[in-house]
Amino acid sequence: MNKIVQCVPNISEGIDLAKIEYITEPLKNKEGFKCISVEPDKDYNRSVITLLGDPEKMIEPLVEFYGRALEKINMNEHKGEHPRMGAVDVCPFIPIADIKVEACIEYAKILAEKVSSTHNIPVFLYALAAQDESRVQLPHIRKGEYEGMKEKLKDSLWKPDYGQAEVHPTFGVTAIGARIPLxxxxxxxxxxxxxxxxxxxxxxxxxxxxxxxxxxxxxxxxxxxxxxxxxxxxxxxxxxxxxxxxxxxxxxxxxxxxxxxxxxxxxxxxxxxxxxxxxxxxxxxxxxxxxxxxxxxxxxxxxxxxxxxxxxxxxxxxxx
Amino acid sequence: MNKIVQCVPNISEGIDLAKIEYITEPLKNKEGFKCISVEPDKDYNRSVITLLGDPEKMIEPLVEFYGRALEKINMNEHKGEHPRMGAVDVCPFIPIADIKVEACIEYAKILAEKVSSTHNIPVFLYALAAQDESRVQLPHIRKGEYEGMKEKLKDSLWKPDYGQAEVHPTFGVTAIGARIPLxxxxxxxxxxxxxxxxxxxxxxxxxxxxxxxxxxxxxxxxxxxxxxxxxxxxxxxxxxxxxxxxxxxxxxxxxxxxxxxxxxxxxxxxxxxxxxxxxxxxxxxxxxxxxxxxxxxxxxxxxxxxxxxxxxxxxxxxxx
Structure with missing residues (x-):
């Protein structure tokens, strides 16, 4: 059996189904992993996407997916009940079969580096991939939400793990990490x-x-x-x-x-x-x-x- | 009702009943608090003393009790199954009625100051009275036990809260603190x-x-x-x-x-x-x-x- 992870990116769009379809398109019908579900929530104005399969094969499609979220979501216009700080708010890798969490942390870093260098998006490593105790809990990172990030990133304590210490003007920031299944x-x-x-x-x-x-x-x-x-x-x-x-x-x-x-x-x-x-x-x-x-x-x-x-x-x- | 605390000093003597009697004598038949029990354990070579009553009234008798333990117990000769670092190993104040734990912390500090200045014994404040996260857990302080304390106290991280950074040559060191009932x-x-x-x-x-x-x-x-x-x-x-x-x-x-x-x-x-x-x-x-x-x-x-x-x-x- 190949190594299997679950990857669950959350995007800050839960209403416009055409947009959601466009953004998630690079994640569908790919070899090596499946897109199990895309679950939009109107109240939250947020969608949860569930991928399952070989993490190696997910990286490039995820980078493209980040690019499409950047293209279509403007965080300055986003309203929803769920706290959020970016167009792709969070993206965890979760070990399922024949893979250890340590390897998931490595995939998180690879994705973080590519997302940041390709799209100029600041990335925080979180959960088990966190480089500092204060970044383990997602709510700590997200505190202040999109609107408060500009100020927050001025503090050297909140320098992103990848990319510049400057919020992307429409995307915001994102957290990429690894965690055990929840x-x-x-x-x-x-x-x-x-x-x-x-x-x-x-x-x-x-x-x-x-x-x-x-x-x-x-x-x-x-x-x-x-x-x-x-x-x-x-x-x-x-x-x-x-x-x-x-x-x-x-x-x-x-x-x-x-x-x-x-x-x-x-x-x-x-x-x-x-x-x-x-x-x-x-x-x-x-x-x-x-x-x-x-x-x-x-x-x-x-x-x-x-x-x-x-x-x-x-x-x-x-x-x- | 007066404020009531439980105070549970532990001494490193659990075999010689005459010694135990002599050491605990200042804690008995006093106004304002009762000595509920003295429980020697032979395997541990340790006795647990339980006082109940007004903490104000306990302070002077406890200082005298520390003096008698110093007089009678030589830690260089002590053997027992329970980890220990001093003749009076530990002395916690526990709030029972009409008193808050904050007040117990104050009594712990008062006792610590008097024990240290009267008998030249180094004192660590522990549990809720700890002045540093590393001193909350008694086992952290006690690690190395009596025999290892001489070396341990040379490290500035383990400078006692009261008294000199030098183990008493026969008494060792003691921990005084406050905790909620266990x-x-x-x-x-x-x-x-x-x-x-x-x-x-x-x-x-x-x-x-x-x-x-x-x-x-x-x-x-x-x-x-x-x-x-x-x-x-x-x-x-x-x-x-x-x-x-x-x-x-x-x-x-x-x-x-x-x-x-x-x-x-x-x-x-x-x-x-x-x-x-x-x-x-x-x-x-x-x-x-x-x-x-x-x-x-x-x-x-x-x-x-x-x-x-x-x-x-x-x-x-x-x-x-």
Missing amino acids: IAYNIDLSTDNEKTARAIAKSIRQSSGGFQYVQAGPAYLEERKHTQVTMNILDFKKNPIYRVFETVKMECRRYHVEVTGSEVVGLIPMETLMDTIKYYQAVNQIDFDKDMSFNDVVKYAQEYIGLRDFDVLKIIEANL | IAYNIDLSTDNEKTARAIAKSIRQSSGGFQYVQAGPAYLEERKHTQVTMNILDFKKNPIYRVFETVKMECRRYHVEVTGSEVVGLIPMETLMDTIKYYQAVNQIDFDKDMSFNDVVKYAQEYIGLRDFDVLKIIEANL
């Missing part, structure tokens, strides 16, 4: 009380003393009329889904609230679900089959953690 | 398999991705013939006992191991147990009585988390 996971609660959802979220999230790699908060789903604990699991090996799911269930008991299901946003590595299935099968004294089919993984995930709106193609490996 | 709590498992106990401990401890304020590991109890998850809970407000207890139970299920009980080592603030009783009573839809008696607290703690070898006097407030 699981966007939400647990449905049988209550519309956001205060309850918040208390439960606080019991599991790192910032309130909970699990080390969990960021969580409450959310109310207008259409479904119930709340969720919405979370990112930054390290699913150390904070497996079943543990978070069962801890939420345990906290729910004091409020006499039920956990009615859960959902994954975006793609999920097979291993995450396998770890969780393994737990429940051990509890139920069922022999765990490490070679089970993708369909079985989906079936058990539905049974054990009530995973809804899920199908085989949401498992990263099923796309390879 | 709960020493152990959960009994129905297995003698230490590997299982370790896996369960890893699921809850901060260093492996678990709860932020939990330090945990496995232990095998020779006499009782079973394992425990043994832990310190550094912030019981953020990591309440019930949550840790239920998470351990949940992890146990995959190994088909039972949680057979639990125990508290040393004293415990009332609030810790109340938080836990409140959870189980909410689950069981029992009205929570915040003014319940100490006896009821003990009864419910036995019922809900199987607390064994526990009595009213292990609750800090019952000693006031």
